[in-house]
Amino acid sequence: MRIAVGADHGGFALRETIIETISGLGHDILDVGAFVLDEKDDYPDYAFMVADAVAEGRADRGIMLCGSGVGAAIAANKVAGVRASVCHDTYSAQQGVEHDAMNVLCIGARVIGDDLAEELTRLFLSAEFSGDVRYARRLNKVNARDGSRD
Ligand code: RB5
Numbered sequence: 001m002r003i004a005v006g007a008d009h010g011g012f013a014l015r016e017t018i019i020e021t022i023s024g025l026g027h028d029i030l031d032v033g034a035f036v037l038d039e040k041d042d043y044p045d046y047a048f049m050v051a052d053a054v055a056e057g058r059a060d061r062g063i064m065l066c067g068s069g070v071g072a073a074i075a076a077n078k079v080a081g082v083r084a085s086v087c088h089d090t091y092s093a094q095q096g097v098e099h100d101a102m103n104v105l106c107i108g109a110r111v112i113g114d115d116l117a118e119e120l121t122r123l124f125l126s127a128e129f130s131g132d133v134r135y136a137r138r139l140n141k142v143n144a145r146d147g148s149r150d
Helices: 012-024 043-055 070-076 090-098 114-126 133-146
Strands: 002-007 028-031 061-066 084-086 104-108
Touching (some): 012 028, 012 061, 012 114, 043 061, 061 070, 061 114, 070 084, 070 104, 090 114
Parallel strands (some): 002 028, 002 061, 061 104
């Protein structure tokens, strides 16, 4: 898959680790920055670049890193077709894809450590939407809200 990765200053410390993890799994990376640490940068700028890449099909999934993951998820979910969530536990990182077709994972680098962030990344990228009738029905309802398709 092609994975869009973004980070503001709050997520910057985790950036290289996550990029290496994604590459190590054999995926291609669309790196939207930040390329240097800038304490004054704003998470929506990176979250929108990640979300737009996913919504426009330039990336299959996205991973956004910020301080808490919260702001990134809020911003990314403004983009039609994006289903973003903060996940700081392994169950949600996998189930969020299998049941809910989450396509952008948001991680707070100030909340969890590198090892867990790597594990979440692995689970998020290896999971697939199950396609089960009830999950598909729910996904259709979510998509209908913004007119998007999966
Ligand atoms: C940046 O200081 C911080 O507010 C941001 O990275 C993030 O936590 C937003 O959700």
